Amino acid sequence: MTLPPFARRTAAATTRAATALAMLALTGCASFSSDGGFGQVAQLTKDRTGQTPVVQRQPEQTQAAAERVAQLLSQPLSADSSVEIALLNNRGLQARYAELGIAEADLVRAGRLANPSLRFGRLSGNSNGHNSVEIDRALVFNVLGLLTLPLAQQLEQQRFEQVQMQAALATVSLATDTRKAFFEAVAAQQLVGYHGQVKDAADASNDLARRMVAAGNFSKLSQMREQAFYADATAQLTRAQHQAVATRERLVRLLGLSSAGANAFTLPARLPDLPNAPAERQDAEQTAMATRLDVLMARRHTEATARALGLTNATRFVNVLQAGYQNKSATGEQRSNGFEIELELPLFDFGSTRTAQAEGTYLQAVHRTAQVAVNARSEVREAYSAYRTAHALALHYRDEVVPLRQRISEENLLRYNGMLISVFDLLADAREQVAGVSAAVEALRDYWTAETQLQAAMTAASAHGEQP
Template sequence: MSLPLTLRPGLAAAACALLLAGCAGFTADGGFGTAASAARERLGKDALWVRSDQDRAEVYQRTQALLAQPLDADSAVQIALLNNAGLQAAFAELGISEAEYVQATRLPNPGFSFSRTRQGDDLKIDRAISVGLMNLLVLPLAARIEQDRFSQTRLAVADTLLRHALETRKAFVNAVAAEQSARYAEQVKNAAETGALFARDLARAGNVSALDHAREQAFYADAASQLARARQQALAAREQLTRRLGLWGTGAQYRLPERLPDLPTTRPALADLEGYAIASRLDLQAGRLQLDSLARSLGLTRATRFVSVIDVAYLHNTETAKPRETGYGINIEIPLFDWGGARVARAEAVYMQAASRLAENAINARSEVRETYAGYQARYDIARHYRDEVVPLRKRIADESLLRYNGMLVSVFELLTDARDQVGAVNGYLDALREYWVAETELQGALGGRLPDAGAASSPASPTVPARAGASPSPASAAAAAGPASIAVPKGQ
């Protein structure tokens, strides 16, 4: 605090040292540790905030090593965490937030005014050094508010990273499934072409009717259109994955596996998923920190509602043929028309809005968990049904038809009809398998980035923001956990 210069030098030096000791500096990682921890603990991957040529070189080398082999879901996520420019832009929010926090801890600059007037031979010089006393008084609380916002930003950026990783995994599943379907559609088209040519030759010899010939031609025409559609969908799915990966040029010529992983033989037993999600999701943790910050901001608004401007000035004036004038001045805002009620009402409304949104997000999170888990279970059952029942039955029917065709008991067109039904069963299984892996990824997203370990549903290992010394309990610490809790506006800070 800069006070009138009549203070003893030792006292002034001690006061300045005390204030400067509270000034925050920039951290070594810029607040990126929370996001890096989330990637490491929940995804098993490394995240890097590219801020130097050395970082760019490291990203390039690691990306090239990953692209040297066909991609799998894990390597696709790792490439996306290293290369996606939109994710790097999200990381820059950390630098912005940290700069605002550090700025909030800095002492306000003093003001200096100077005037020089002359009246005939008389010269008058006025000098004044002033400082905003109210700014100094609220400096610790304002710094605490910005520290909370910085912590909130770290959680929000970590949540953005996790969501991008999950979207990348979904894009990978869709791209592999689309290419697999396109290859199968090409096989179907080739088989349909063979059948159509065979039917044409039989029709020319008068061995089949025009109706059977037309049916085979229609099936071939439909198979050709399905192949064109499948190729277009495969291209679109691949480009969506490329955008998630953040690759361009030769880097976009990556190789994908030929097929999706098989359906797992068993499903993990997941219990208490709602509680796990509430404790694990970073967006809810960020909402709690935002509520804490707004509560402190509300206390600051109430404390300064009547007087928000107090300036203390040291005066040093000289005038011709007169003794030097020294002293101090105080400028204070008079709450004559504005008593601060509107600012307090606005702060209270903002706080209640944030509390309601946090409760809404908690309710939505619980509902999302129930919905995605039900979809996860259903899609697993559907894919297993196709794998164990539908596809084997269709294959058995096709084999039996082939035996009867060899025994001249059925016609070739009955054989082709059964083959078409088998094609439909295989396509149904491919779609069901893709939907299962997408459903598993969506469930991971609803739970905060990963599936819980067995027996650990209620105690997730999640990155946390370091606790502040002397932090007081949150005014809504159970808001997200309890769902639509009744949250009262704090009456004093």
């Protein structure tokens, strides 16, 4: 039955209105979050470092961060304040946070139906001496996108969570690197002072030897030995001074400081004291399996791959399916209404290649996740052994080597006062005492570095940069 023109126009208007309402409903359920997904990144970081990072998207946020950094730089740095400055001031970290916005845009786009396409055609000609115009109009929607919308949105949600964990991993890694750089810079600065004392002792010994040779009561060979030690001490001091500059500049880079800020901070005079006993980590491996970000990332990657396999199966035999409203009108003729469907026929590829590829990708993700877990457990055991060893060595130097060197020095001073040893023996003992203290500083530095690395091995990622 042919509807009258008024009824046809009413039905067409109703159809268009229903279509518009459906489009609004679909797009309304996909929107951007209030924090851009950064809240999860901040929580993951705080749980692992105790510090809360801040994303800087507005000028007032950047200004507040700059004021806080200036306040922290006005006081001698600590490991915790160094980490806070790095999280506030490192521009590379803020660039990583910008990836959250990109990933969220992909997530929102996946929750919205693709824009329809409008086709319009116009033909003009002359028939029986009369000019005629034929107009062809079509509005086409991607129906397949609507059918697979939930699965596509779930897949993008998994990818968005991956980006969140990658941002958290970058933040925790920066905190770890900053703590290690802080301890190395403090130790290098402290060692410069001790190497300077060795050089001063060697300089005094060398000068005295030259005077005694000139007086004729000291052998030339003994004088050359003192001179050789002085030359070696000078070289060691030069290397130590450069090492202090290098470690400080590495800390400057991690803190994100400019040339003006490179000299704006003060390091403490010495490393923190050694704890009397190392921390016990009975559940270190279990903690790593539950909290290590690279393990969580590998799991999420495997889950996302599994969902991608489900999406591939859903679209295996229909690659492109589009449907839409179409009408056609010509001069002097009644408008023709209808619809069209565009379907890609699987004549040459039935989708088996894509299914096989997805299954292979999933198995690859499963095996990589298992390998990440194996590596994580091994690295935690290795890091804990390094931590216990570093503590034992630092404790040995603190309680045995340094006190022993001090007692030897005191005894030699008594012997020198009793004219039982020469001044050269006394200076040589002073050099050995300083060398023992320097070794103790290095052992203490290694302890704090190992402690930081253990925390990273339990909560962050592979020490060797292996990522799924």
